[in-house]
Amino acid sequence: MSAAEVDSESTPTSVLGVLLLIVSQCFTGLQFISEEKILGGYYLDPLLVVGLEGFWGCLYFIILLPIFQHIKCDGPLCHNGYLEDSITAFKEFGEHPELIAMSLGIIVSIGCFNATGVAVTKFASAAQRSTVDTCRTLLIWVISLMLKWEKFYWQELIGFMLLVGGTLVYNEIVILPCELLNKNTKGNLVKKQGKLETFRQGV
Numbered sequence: 001m002s003a004a005e006v007d008s009e010s011t012p013t014s015v016l017g018v019l020l021l022i023v024s025q026c027f028t029g030l031q032f033i034s035e036e037k038i039l040g041g042y043y044l045d046p047l048l049v050v051g052l053e054g055f056w057g058c059l060y061f062i063i064l065l066p067i068f069q070h071i072k073c074d075g076p077l078c079h080n081g082y083l084e085d086s087i088t089a090f091k092e093f094g095e096h097p098e099l100i101a102m103s104l105g106i107i108v109s110i111g112c113f114n115a116t117g118v119a120v121t122k123f124a125s126a127a128q129r130s131t132v133d134t135c136r137t138l139l140i141w142v143i144s145l146m147l148k149w150e151k152f153y154w155q156e157l158i159g160f161m162l163l164v165g166g167t168l169v170y171n172e173i174v175i176l177p178c179e180l181l182n183k184n185t186k187g188n189l190v191k192k193q194g195k196l197e198t199f200r201q202g203v
Contacts (some may be wrong), residue, residue, distance in 0.1 A: 027134075030127035039122040046118035049110065050199060127171050134167045 035049065068084035079085035093099050113136075120129045138160050144150045168174040176184050182188060 029130075031041075032121065032129055035118060035121050035147055036126040037116070046115050046122055049118050050114045053114070054111070130169050131171055131173070140165060 038044065039046075039049070052084060062157070064082055065086055069082060069086065071083040072081055073083050074081065080088060093103075117129050117132065141156065141160060145152055165174070169176060172185050172187075175185060175187075
């Protein structure tokens with residue numbers, strides 16, 4: 001296979017990956033905001049919320065997976081010519097028992113992470129949860145570099161710096177010394193409100 005053929009196959013996959021990543025971030029943001037609204041209006045235990053989300057997720061896929069087995073497709077997201085191939089997945093579990101242990105570890109890890117995230121949303125805010133989520137992504141990247149699972153690219157470093165920096169500024173953990181960028185921070189809004197009250201009392 002020539003280099004041109006490799007590039008032609010990898011480019012659509014990369015574009016599709018970026019598009020799916022953007023869509024997933026939109027859904028994640030919507031989930032965070034919805035959880036904050038629900039947890040703010042009702043008393044719900046974080047573990048109960050995560051359990052209900054997992055229950056409905058399993059219920060959806062119990063219905064969808066048999067349908068996906070019969071949808072033919074040809075692309076980077078397809079498996080053996082179909083959208084889903086659960087039979088091959090179970091065969092691989094049987095041939096490689098370590099996959100079962102790894103899958104169980106992932107389930108426990110994601111369950112604990114989601115429960116902690118919902119607790120942060122309940123007792124703090126969805127914005128602060130997004131800060132924790134950003135730090136998780138950065139930690140995964142650093143560990144992957146330490147284990148040499150991926151190569152270092154300076155563009156990724158700049159991207160992570162912008163991501164973490166933007167999150168810190170948005171949550172007002174870091175206040176930029178620029179009036180245009182910090183005029184609507186909570187501290188400045190309180191000062192403006194105090195000056196307004198003083199002006200009204202003087203009038």
